[in-house]
Amino acid sequence: MKKVSISDIARKAGVSVSTVSFVMNDKAVKMRISREVIEKVEHVAREMGYRPNQLARGLRTGKTKTIGLIVENISNAFFATLAKSIEDEAKKYDYKVVYCSTDNDEGKARELINMLSQRQVDGYIITPTLNLSEDICRLQSENKPVVLIDRYFPQHEEIPAVLVDNYEGVSRGMEYLIAKGYRKIALVSIETEMAHMKDRLRAYSDVLSRHGVEPQERLVKIVPYSSDHEAALKEVVELLASAGKDVDAVFFLTNYLGVLGIEAIKKLKIKVPTELAVLCFDDNDIFRLYTPTISVIRQPIEAIGQKAVSTLMERLKQPGEEPFPPQALIRLEADLIKRESI
C-alpha cells in the first residue's frame, strides 16, 4: 500500500491539485469552490485515507509546527517532568515537540542545535550548556525564536529565559535553616560556571553573612559534573562524616545531589534531623517518602514549562524579519516545602 498524495485525490475526484489543496486547507470557501466539489473531494480524501506529507508542506511554507526541545538529560526526573509539561502545553497550540539530551556536553549541544535546525524546527526551548550563547544568538538572527529554560546567560538580555528564582529560593531555604538555629550549614553543589548555580551559591553566602556567620570553605563541597556515582558519593560522605560536630545542617543544591546525599546519610547512619538537618533544592518522590521525609525547595516545574511555551509562541507569531524584542528574565517563585528533615 503506497502513500496517497494530493494528486491521487485530484485524479480520482476529477479536479485539479490546487482545488484539493484548497479543500484540505479550509480555503475552499475563500477560493469559491462549490459545495459539491468540496464534498466530493472530502469524500475521496477520506476514502483513500489521505494524510498530508508534512515534509512537503514544511518545505513549501517554511513552517513545520514543530519545536525543538533540548534538555540536559531526559532520564532525569526534573527534566522528564519538564519535558512532559512542555509537550502537553505545546499540543494546545498544535505544535509537536522533538526532544534531545545534551548530557551537559557543549559539543553535543551544538550538534543537536544543528540537527534541529536542519530539520527546520520553528523554534527552540533549550537548557543551555556553557558557551552556547553564540550558537543561540545565531538561531535568533536566522529568525528562529529561542527560549532558555532552567538556565540563562546573564550578559544576553536578548535571549528570553524562564527559570525558577534561584537566588530567592535558596535564600528562603537558608533563612529557614538559620531561623531554626542552625549555623554550621554545609552546602553541596555541582561544578559549573553557569549563572543559575552561581546564583544559588551566592544566596548561600549572602544569607550567612547577613546573619553574621562567616562562610567556611570546608563546609562547601562542589562535586565535579563528570564524576561517577561512586566518586561523587565518596565526596559527600567525606563532607558529612563530621555531622553532629562540625556540621549541623546540609543544603543540597540539586535533585540529583540530594539523592546522593540520602545515600551518604544512610551509609553513615546519621540521624536526621537530630544530628543533621537536611534541605534540598528540587523535589523528588524519594524526599516525600524517605524516613524522615526531607524538606525541599520546590520548583514550579509545570509553570516553567507552560511559560516557556507561551513565551515561545508569542515570538513565533511575530511576522517577518524584525529582530526579536529583548525580554527580561522570567523568574518564577519556588516553594519551601517543610517536612521532617528540618
Add this chain to the structure above:
Amino acid sequence: MKKVSISDIARKAGVSVSTVSFVMNDKAVKMRISREVIEKVEHVAREMGYRPNQLARGLRTGKTKTIGLIVENISNAFFATLAKSIEDEAKKYDYKVVYCSTDNDEGKARELINMLSQRQVDGYIITPTLNLSEDICRLQSENKPVVLIDRYFPQHEEIPAVLVDNYEGVSRGMEYLIAKGYRKIALVSIETEMAHMKDRLRAYSDVLSRHGVEPQERLVKIVPYSSDHEAALKEVVELLASAGKDVDAVFFLTNYLGVLGIEAIKKLKIKVPTELAVLCFDDNDIFRLYTPTISVIRQPIEAIGQKAVSTLMERLKQPGEEPFPPQALIRLEADLIKRESI
C-alpha cells in the same frame, strides 16, 4: 541572515547545483568531480555555513533518518530511562528520535501515530495501548517497520516486540517469596487488558498453585488506571491494613504501584519485613534508598532499548516492497535484586 541553500553555493562557486550536491554527499569521486572543484565547493560551503535542509532531502529520498518513539508517559522514570537508552542507541546508527506520550489513551496513541506518519518517520518504536494492533499493522503494510516495547499483541506474530520476560520475572519473585516461607502473598496490579500484565498475573497464580496455595481473590488488588493518586493510595491502604495477620507479603507489579505501596506502608506504619515482606517489579531510586531497602525484579532497561533499536534497524535496511518477515517475541531476562524487604 537567510538560510543558505545548495544553489547559493553553486552560484558562488561557479558550478552547477548537481555538482554541489555530489560533493556534499561524498559522491564527488564516483561522479569524477575534479579535486580542485571539490575543494572549491567544500570551501564555499563551509564559508557560507551551509546546512542541508532535511525536509527537502527527506522529500526527495523518502528517508528522514528519524524514528518515532511512542511511550506511555515520558515523565515516568521507567520510560524516561528507556527513552534515553533508545536515543543514545539510535544515535549510533545516525538516527534521530522523536518522542511522544500516549498517557495510555488509545485515541491519543492513534493521533500520535498519525502525526509521526505525516512527518514521515522511517520507523517506529511503540509502547502500545489496547486495540492499537490494526493501526500498527497498517504502518507495516505501508512498509514502515515497527518494534513494540514493554508490551505486545499475542495474536500478532508479525509485529516484533522487545520486552522483559514478565512471566519468568514474576515467577522468580514468587518462588523467592515462597522459599522464604511466605504464603499469604498479596498482589497489586494495574487495571489493563494488555498481555504483559496478564502474564505477570498468571505467573502469580501459577506459582501459588504449584506450591499448593489456593490464590485468594481478596489478596489481589487491581487499581484502575485512571484513578488519581489519593484514590489509588486508599485502595492499597485497604489491602495492606491487615498486614501481619491475613497478609504476610506483597508484590507490586509496577514501579508506580511500588511507590504508592511505600506510601501506604509508611502511612500504616507497617514494619517491613517483619510484619510484611515487600517485592516490586521494576527498580527505582526509592527502592534502593528507602529504609528498609526494597527487593525488586529489575528489568534490563538498557538492553530493551538497545535490542529494540537494533531490531528496528535490521528491518529498516530491508529494501523495497517485500513484507517484513515474522519475528518471534524477544524476551529479556529480569534480575532479582535481593535487598532488606524480603
Add this chain to the structure above:
DNA sequence: AATTTAGGCTAAAACGTTTTAGTTCTTTTC
C-alpha cells in the same frame, strides 16, 4: 451592446534536494 464583476476553477512556479541521463571536450584505440 460593450464592459465589469463574480463565480468556479486550473496552470504553473516555487520550496531545496537527489539522481538520471546527457553534453562537451579530450584522450585512446585500431
Add this chain to the structure above:
DNA sequence: GAAAAGAACTAAAACGTTTTAGCCTAAATT
C-alpha cells in the same frame, strides 16, 4: 583519421505541497 572511451561536468525531472495569477463562462452594470 575515424570511432570509441573516458573525464568532468550540467540540465532537468521529481518528491508533495501551497499559492499566485489567470482562464473561462455567466451574470450584472453601464
